[in-house]
Amino acid sequence: MNDIAIQVEALCKRYGEVRAVDGISFTVRRSSICALLGGNGAGKTTTLAMLLGLLLPTSGRIHIFGEDMLRHRYRVLPRMNFDSPYVDLPHRLSVAENLGIYARLYGLRRIQVRIGQLADELDLGAFMQRPYGTLSAGQKTRVALAKALLNEPELLLLDEPTASLDPDTADRIRGYLMDYQRRSGATLLLASHNMPEVERMGDDVIMMRDGRIVDRGPPPALIQRYGRSNLEEVFLDVARRRTEPEEAPALRRKAE
Numbered sequence: 001m002n003d004i005a006i007q008v009e010a011l012c013k014r015y016g017e018v019r020a021v022d023g024i025s026f027t028v029r030r031s032s033i034c035a036l037l038g039g040n041g042a043g044k045t046t047t048l049a050m051l052l053g054l055l056l057p058t059s060g061r062i063h064i065f066g067e068d069m070l071r072h073r074y075r076v077l078p079r080m081n082f083d084s085p086y087v088d089l090p091h092r093l094s095v096a097e098n099l100g101i102y103a104r105l106y107g108l109r110r111i112q113v114r115i116g117q118l119a120d121e122l123d124l125g126a127f128m129q130r131p132y133g134t135l136s137a138g139q140k141t142r143v144a145l146a147k148a149l150l151n152e153p154e155l156l157l158l159d160e161p162t163a164s165l166d167p168d169t170a171d172r173i174r175g176y177l178m179d180y181q182r183r184s185g186a187t188l189l190l191a192s193h194n195m196p197e198v199e200r201m202g203d204d205v206i207m208m209r210d211g212r213i214v215d216r217g218p219p220p221a222l223i224q225r226y227g228r229s230n231l232e233e234v235f236l237d238v239a240r241r242r243t244e245p246e247e248a249p250a251l252r253r254k255a256e
């Protein structure tokens with residue numbers, strides 16, 4: 001059990017008739033990067049929100065670092081953090097003030113040292129004293145990531161971490177996150193529909209459609225199983241439901 005960071009069993013979230021998450025079970029190994037991959041409305045954000053305790057599941061179980069999240073989430077939350085484009089920070093406060101508030105909330109000790117470190121690593125120096133509300137979308141994304149890393153989380157949940165970044169910055173942030181994972185041994189779970197991102201970062205991929213898990217595995221294994229040359233083609237097979245053996249090229253070739 002010690003090498004499991006996240007264990008989810010038969011997790012469901014319903015909104016009236018909508019089954020946003022429909023009975024999913026999965027585990028995420030400690031010190032790995034796992035990607036939740038799925039089209040719009042597949043249930044990725046809902047899954048992350050339940051893992052964080054922001055949403056109550058309709059049914060099912062979630063254990064993080066062996067703790068039952070529905071009963072004891074405050075035991076685990078200090079070891080976690082998350083980053084999502086849907087979360088905003090106070091607009092009138094400067095970047096430095098915003099990070100300072102979160103650092104105190106998290107009970108950090110050497111607050112200025114940690115903020116300085118992150119400002120350096122994520123290249124925030126030029127706008128640390130500016131009101132957060134005046135930043136561009138990409139700059140806000142980097143500040144939000146700094147906020148998520150303040151407490152050096154052992155488990156980091158990321159919802160579309162590079163959604164509003166230009167290709168150069170996005171690439172550097174991916175590299176930075178992978179480096180953070182290697183340095184700290186943290187576990188990362190990211191929701192994305194950016195295939196090259198998932199292919200580059202993910203040790204494991206969980207593919208979701210309509211609230212269910214339709215396939216999973218390391219990117220190279222998935223690509224091989226579907227007889228495709230990249231994850232984008234696998235995703236299109238899954239999204240367009242070409243996942244029956246008679247329709248998946250590799251399996252069809254094997255049968256011939």
Ligand SMILES: Nc1ncnc2c1ncn2[C@@H]1O[C@H](COP(=O)(O)OP(=O)(O)OP(=O)(O)O)[C@@H](O)[C@H]1O
Pocket residue numbers: 015018019020021038039040041042043044045046047193
């Ligand atoms: N508060 C809500 N009330 C009703 N339905 C909701 C609510 N939140 C999410 N849903 C529905 O649940 C389903 C899953 O949504 P979710 O946001 O988890 O998908 P997603 O995979 O993150 O999609 P995207 O890639 O578009 O962000 C969708 O059909 C969505 O419309």
